[in-house]
Amino acid sequence: MTADLSPLRLLLVTLAGWVNRHQPEVIEYLVEENRVLREQLKGRRVRLTDDQRRFSRMMADAQDVD
Numbered sequence: 001m002t003a004d005l006s007p008l009r010l011l012l013v014t015l016a017g018w019v020n021r022h023q024p025e026v027i028e029y030l031v032e033e034n035r036v037l038r039e040q041l042k043g044r045r046v047r048l049t050d051d052q053r054r055f056s057r058m059m060a061d062a063q064d065v066d
Contacts, residue, residue, distance in 0.1 A: 005013075048056065
């Protein structure tokens with residue numbers, strides 16, 4: 001098999017590499033943001049609207065989270 005790096009394939013490989021390197025930074029930021037927000041709640045319950053609850057459930061179902 002030849003190592004054919006067409007411009008499209010090169011672009012896709014480059015994009016995949018960038019996403020692979022960038023994703024842990026985004027996750028780290030979101031984890032820290034959640035920690036700060038939870039600290040601000042100080043144990044109080046989060047009040048969600050029906051739309052927010054539906055959206056949260058839809059996202060959880062998409063991730064197979066129970």
